[in-house]
Amino acid sequence: MDYQQLFGLHPTKMRAIDVSAFYGSKIAIDSVTLDIPEKTVTAIIGPSGCGKSTFIRCLNRMHEVVPRARVSGKILLDGEDILVQDPVQIRRRVGMVFQRANPFPTMSIYDNVAAGLRLNGVRDQKILDERVLRSLKQAALWDEVKDELNSPGMRLSGGQQQRLCIARALAVEPEVLLMDEPCSALDPIATAKIEDLIYDLKKSYTLVVVTHNMQQAARVAEFTAFMYLGKLVEYDRTQKIFENPAEKLTENYITGRFG
Numbered sequence: 505m506d507y508q509q510l511f512g513l514h515p516t517k518m519r520a521i522d523v524s525a526f527y528g529s530k531i532a533i534d535s536v537t538l539d540i541p542e543k544t545v546t547a548i549i550g551p552s553g554c555g556k557s558t559f560i561r562c563l564n565r566m567h568e569v570v571p572r573a574r575v576s577g578k579i580l581l582d583g584e585d586i587l588v589q590d591p592v593q594i595r596r597r598v599g600m601v602f603q604r605a606n607p608f609p610t611m612s613i614y615d616n617v618a619a620g621l622r623l624n625g626v627r628d629q630k631i632l633d634e635r636v637l638r639s640l641k642q643a644a645l646w647d648e649v650k651d652e653l654n655s656p657g658m659r660l661s662g663g664q665q666q667r668l669c670i671a672r673a674l675a676v677e678p679e680v681l682l683m684d685e686p687c688s689a690l691d692p693i694a695t696a697k698i699e700d701l702i703y704d705l706k707k708s709y710t711l712v713v714v715t716h717n718m719q720q721a722a723r724v725a726e727f728t729a730f731m732y733l734g735k736l737v738e739y740d741r742t743q744k745i746f747e748n749p750a751e752k753l754t755e756n757y758i759t760g761r762f763g
Contacts, residue, residue: 507539507541510727510740510741511539511541511544511727514541514542514543514544515541515542516539516540516541516542517540517541517542517543517581517582517679517680517710518539518540518563518579518580518581518598518680518710519538519539519540519578519579519580520536520537520538520539520540520559520562520563520577520578520579520580521537521577521578521579521580522535522536522537522576522577522578523535523536523537523559523562523575523576523577523578523579524536524575524576524577525555525558525559525562525567525573525574525575525576526573526574526575526576527570527572527573528572528573531734532555532558532734533555533558533559533562533731533734533735534555534733534734534735535577535735536555536559536577536731536735536736537736538729538736538739540680540710540712541710541726541727542710543706543707543708543709543710544706544710544711544725544726544727545702545703545706545711545712545713545724545725545726545727546711546712546713546725546726546727546728546729547712547713547714547715547720547721547724547725547727547728547729547742548560548712548713548714548715548728548729548731549714549715549716549718549721549728549729549730549731549757549758550730550731550732550737550757551732551757551762552716554731554732554733554734555731555733555734555735556714556731557603557684557685557714559731560600560682560684560712560714561600561684562575562579563579563586563598563680563682563712564586564594564595564597564598564599564600564680564682565586565587565591565594565595566595566600568591575587581594581597581598581679581680582679586598596620596624596676596678597678597679597680598678598679598680598681598682599673599674599676599678599680599681599682600673600681600682600683600684601666601669601670601673601681601682601683601684601686602669602684602686603684603685603686603688603689604688604689605662605665605666605668605669605689606669607657607658607660607665607668607669607672608657609656609657609658610656611656611657612653612654612655612656612657613649613652613653613654613655613656613657613660613668614636614653614654615657616657616668616669616671616672617635617636617639617640617668617671617672617675618632618635618636618675619672620672620673620675620676621635621675621676624676635675636653636671636675639671639672639674639675640671642670642671642674642704642705642708643667643668643670643671643674643701644667644697644700644701644704645664645667645668645671648664649664649668661694662689662690662691662694663690663691663693663694663695663697663698664694666686666687666689666690666694666698667697667698667701670686670698670701674705674709678709679709679710680709680710680711680712681705681709681710681711681712682711682712682713682714683702683711683712683713683714684714685714685715685716686698686713687699687715687717687720688715688716688717695720699720699723699724702724703724713725718746718758721742721746722742722743722746725742726741726742727739727740727741727742728740728741728742728745728746730745730749730751730753730754730757730758732753732757737751737753737754738750738751738753738754745758746758
């Protein structure tokens with residue numbers, strides 16, 4: 505596929521080339537090649553167990569923290585292979601928000617957001633204050649928590665906790681933000697807030713969102729990739745995937761014939 509023609513004015517930010525991922529001898533994703541355009545939202549859809557989450561975990565080298573897990577192929581970030589670089593630095597550049605909100609239970613709201621900064625050696629209180637403020641505003645959470653920054657993060661509602669985790673990821677100023685089903689445990693009101701947030705964040709970040717919710721993919725993503733049994737079946741503009749897919753398997757999935 506001519507990705508540059510597909511992406512238009514958006515340059516490629518990340519590129520997976522013939523990427524396969526394994527858990528021991530079991531193959532989880534098989535020879536996936538996929539470009540991700542800068543400052544857009546790319547959705548990854550497909551049935552449970554198709555390799556969606558494994559794929560995005562490869563994009564910031566989280567996959568390899570699992571015992572006996574490994575990756576082959578190349579994953580380029582701004583043209584450089586992340587698989588031969590320091591994984592700690594890669595995870596600063598490529599942040600991740602997980603399916604279930606995971607604020608640090610013993611930390612305040614402020615300290616949750618500042619945790620990554622402190623881990624990276626930031627000690628200047630002025631810088632910490634500025635980054636925490638900006639990140640909470642970016643995550644559309646500031647107005648709700650500005651008077652209780654010293655309260656435990658675990659006291660927040662589920663949707664607020666997820667936005668707190670997004671703020672924590674944004675605080676270290678990543679270039680790419682990966683989201684693994686960020687709304688799956690949330691009610692419709694909280695989901696709508698996260699979707700609005702995703703739409704706003706693409707002005708400054710490249711986002712990749714794994715979702716089971718095809719309506720959500722249609723609402724938030726410019727581009728959509730459909731995966732099945734560890735393989736990439738189809739990747740195109742979201743509107744084309746949902747209105748005129750090229751592959752029968754894609755059509756069968758989005759029309760609910762399986763999955």
